[in-house]
Amino acid sequence: MGQIRKIAVGGGCHWCTEAVFQRLRGVVEVEQGWASAMHESERFAEAVLVHYDDEVIGLSALVEVHLHTHSCTSSHALREKYRSAVYCFGESQLGEVQALVQAAQADFEEPIVTEVVRFCAFRQNSERYQDYYLRQPEAPFCERYISPKLAQLRRDFQMLLVDER
Numbered sequence: 001m002g003q004i005r006k007i008a009v010g011g012g013c014h015w016c017t018e019a020v021f022q023r024l025r026g027v028v029e030v031e032q033g034w035a036s037a038m039h040e041s042e043r044f045a046e047a048v049l050v051h052y053d054d055e056v057i058g059l060s061a062l063v064e065v066h067l068h069t070h071s072c073t074s075s076h077a078l079r080e081k082y083r084s085a086v087y088c089f090g091e092s093q094l095g096e097v098q099a100l101v102q103a104a105q106a107d108f109e110e111p112i113v114t115e116v117v118r119f120c121a122f123r124q125n126s127e128r129y130q131d132y133y134l135r136q137p138e139a140p141f142c143e144r145y146i147s148p149k150l151a152q153l154r155r156d157f158q159m160l161l162v163d164e165r
Helices: 014-022 059-068 091-107 140-156
Strands: 004-010 027-037 040-053 085-088 115-124
Touching: 004 014, 004 027, 004 059, 004 091, 014 027, 014 040, 014 059, 014 140, 027 085, 040 085, 040 115, 059 091, 059 140, 085 091, 091 115
Parallel strands: 085 115
Antiparallel strands: 004 040, 004 085, 027 040, 027 115
16 A cells, blocks of 8 residues: 545535545545635635545546546636635645646646645535435436536546446
């Protein structure tokens, strides 16, 4: 087992983001809630805190999955609540993620709006909302919004997924 590292990501509903990252090999825990950036510690947005084994899944795969499973090029009106961001722990991780996002721009026609920021704080959601999709995959919200993201994940990132059998 490698070192367990952390990264926080946000971009859409934290229920959706949680379900996506829970399916990745090497992710050992996903905490769902709200994150804030160092320069805006009072501004919290929906996000997940991802704990991952860096020998099983790398930061580049996590960033790629994140960018491709939410609207990373959309500057819609709800970006205050659903900030498109990667919250980094330390300068080294910040620089690496900035380079990864810049390189990923080639995959998208529109400019990526995802912010790469320093992590400040995290507030976990209440227990009743944790593992939202795992607890009720047949719920209307899950079927409408989360299931399509998981189908895309299976289609585009099969090699990164845990065995769902």
